[in-house]
Amino acid sequence: MEREMERRTALNCISLSDPDVHKSVALLKEASLDSGFFYVIDHGISEEFMDEVFFQSKRFFDLPPSEKMKLLRNEKHRGYTPMLDEILDPENQVNGDYKEGYYIGVEVPEDDPQAEKPFYGPNVWPSEDLLPGWRRIMEQYHREALRVAKAVARIIALALDLDADFFDKPQMLGEPIATLRLLHYEGVRQVSGKASNPARGIYGAGAHSDYGLITLLATDNVVGLQICKDRDAQPQIWEYVQPLKGGFIVNLGDMLERWSNCLFRSTLHRVIVDGQERYSIAYFVEPSHECLVECLPTCKSELNPPKFPPVTCAAYLSQRYKDTHIDLSSYNDRQT
Structure with missing residues (x-):
């Protein structure tokens, strides 16, 4: 199909x-x-620094x-996720996502009681000898x-x-589960014959909605992200989102x-993905x-009662990650 x-x-564009x-x-x-x-622009992160993060x-x-697999993600979802590690739309995908990624979360020392919680703990970092300065750049971007x-x-x-500071409270974003994820979609040269083909169930990333509060997405200039405003429509209508240099694509x-x-x-x-290599950075x-x-309280009434039962953030996230990532033991099975 021609572009x-x-x-x-x-999309609406909001200047901070x-x-x-x-x-x-x-x-x-x-x-x-x-x-x-x-879109969100004028956010205070310079284009020069964004370019550096993409370079790193x-x-x-x-x-x-072999070097990337030494940094394979752990049970806290820190580290490297290989090609096909994640399957976001099992009903329509024949394999997993044709992307590789790297998770970086809130850094919590191993001896800190907080490290007992899911999604908290030490990050998995490449050695300084292997990638000098890499950790410093990623930690700065996380902040x-x-x-x-x-x-x-x-x-x-x-x-x-609501009050402007509603989400600033300690139980909200005062102690968040904030996860940076580097993403790489290989070009058709590396994944021969594996350019996305929805008719055959092959996707860079399968159809999904994000799990949390918001996602900030920075992308290179390669078009690839599509959204479907009405998931119940038959057939579903998918629309491309244009990359925005220096800005974030934000979704709820x-x-x-x-x-x-x-x-x-x-x-x-x-x-x-249509065969072009693509990089993005999700937060x-x-x-x-x-x-x-x-x-x-501002979103319910007698005529519009709550549609969902209450759930804790940790319980909800843990289940969603479990549903979409392959079991880590399968990597051990492959090596034995």
Whole structure:
């Protein structure tokens, strides 16, 4: 299919430096009701630093497979995820996702009691000898992205008729489960014959919605992300999202959909690659482990009662990760 014939979507663009907060709230609310996706610009992370993060990501994925497998993800979801490790849409995919990734979470020392919690603990890092400066760059980006996410969350709170600092509380984003994930979709030269083909069940990333509060996505200039505004439509209509140099593509997650009683949308999306190599950097922002995700008072009424039972963030996330990643023991089986 020719690019100019493909359906593309137009997203609202929110500037974090705009002094007109009411304008930002209106743009976000419109986007949240329509597709759950929008752009964020003027976020304070320089393009030079973003370019450096992408360069460092490419350095890692260019390593030999044997070196990357030494950093295989652990049970806390830290480290390397090989090609086909994740299957996001098992009903429609014949294999897993044709992407490789790298998880970096909140750094918690092993002897800290907090490290007992799921998704918390020490990160898995390449050695300084192997990739000098790599850890420093990724830790800086993790901090910067969390700052941006908190700024976006304040606008979301206002759009839901809550106090601006609603998500800043310790049980929310004061002690978040914030996960940086580097992603690499190999070109057709490496994965011969494995360019995405929905008719054959082959995808860069299968159709899914994100699990948490919000996701900040930075991409290179290769088009690949598609969204489906109406998951119940037959047939589903998929629209490409145009990359935005220097900006973030932001989307709302399932927890926010639960909080808002489906007022704000967590939208299906997938990645279709046509043979071009593609890099992206996702930053998944979830509240604290103990946070109880339940319908907000501003989003329910007698005529619109809560649609979901309350659930803790840790329980919800743990189940979603378990559902979409292959069991780590399978890697041991392959080596024996």
